[in-house]
Amino acid sequence: xxxxxDLRLAVHGHIETVEQLTRIIAALDEAGMTNETAEGxxxxxxxxxxxxxxxxxxxxxxxxxxxxxxxxxxxxxxxLPYHVEHGAGDYYPGGQWIWSKEKGYIGSIAAPxxxxxxxxxELEKALAQGNPLAAVRALFEHNVIASxxxxxxxxxxxxxxxxxxxxxxxxxx
Numbered sequence: 510x511x512x513x514x515d516l517r518l519a520v521h522g523h524i525e526t527v528e529q530l531t532r533i534i535a536a537l538d539e540a541g542m543t544n545e546t547a548e549g550x551x552x553x554x555x556x557x558x559x560x561x562x563x564x565x566x567x568x569x570x571x572x573x574x575x576x577x578x579x580x581x582x583x584x585x586x587x588x589l590p591y592h593v594e595h596g597a598g599d600y601y602p603g604g605q606w607i608w609s610k611e612k613g614y615i616g617s618i619a620a621p622x623x624x625x626x627x628x629x630x631e632l633e634k635a636l637a638q639g640n641p642l643a644a645v646r647a648l649f650e651h652n653v654i655a656s657x658x659x660x661x662x663x664x665x666x667x668x669x670x671x672x673x674x675x676x677x678x679x680x681x682x
Contacts, residue, residue, distance in 0.1 A: 516595040518542065518577055519564040520584065521660040522609075527672045529587050530555065530665070536583040540576060542567040555665070556673040564592075564663040581608065592657030594619065602626070607657050617655035625652035 524530050534551045544554040544567060551567075558565035569576060577593060584591050590609035597603040605625070606616030618626040627648050635644035653659070670676070 515569065516577055516593065517566055517568045518580060519566045519592045519657065520589060521564050521591055521657070521663050522589040523661070523663075524555075524587075524589065524665045524669050526666065527668055529589075530669055530672065532583055532587065533580075533589075536580045537567055540580050542569060542577070542580065544568075552673055556675055558663055559665060559670065559673070559675060562662070584608070590660045592660055605655050605657070607655055607660060609660060612654060615651060615655045617652045625656060627652065 520533070524533070530552075537551050544551060544565075554565045554567065567580070581591065581593070585608055588610045590607065592605065592607045594605045595603060603619040604616055605619050606614060608614050618628065631648055632645065635641060635648050638644035665673070
């Protein structure tokens with residue numbers, strides 16, 4: 510089968526229109542990603558995430574890390590931030606990355622069960638800087654950003670809620 514790994518993609522940000530949701534679902538379907546909680550129906554995954562206050566998560570059990578690129582391209586075109594985690598392959602470590610309109614692509618290496626990793630050579634370079642504390646802090650901040658920690662929560666408009674069969678909350682003035 511070759512060198513394949515697992516991959517999880519979490520959608521963040523705000524989906525404003527049914528058309529945006531439809532484009533995302535078409536990309537997920539075309540890529541063959543599976544749902545984390547509502548097997549087989551992407552709409553149910555989005556609805557479940559809204560009800561739970563989480564981000565919808567889609568995955569490949571075995572893939573090459575570039576197989577999610579068509580989905581990522583659609584999310585980027587719609588300016589929706591996302592977070593990806595992938596397991597290690599035979600000749601490369603696991604990793605994670607985010608994309609957002611504000612930050613662009615930020616990635617880091619991840620160790621199984623341990624989280625982000627700062628590479629020794631990068632740490633060595635940071636320690637040689639004029640302000641090593643600031644340089645080391647920047648390395649760790651990079652990894653925190655790559656973990657998806659700062660990405661916005663997932664949300665949808667009232668129209669998308671209706672399309673997903675969810676009640677629309679009316680807040681008092």
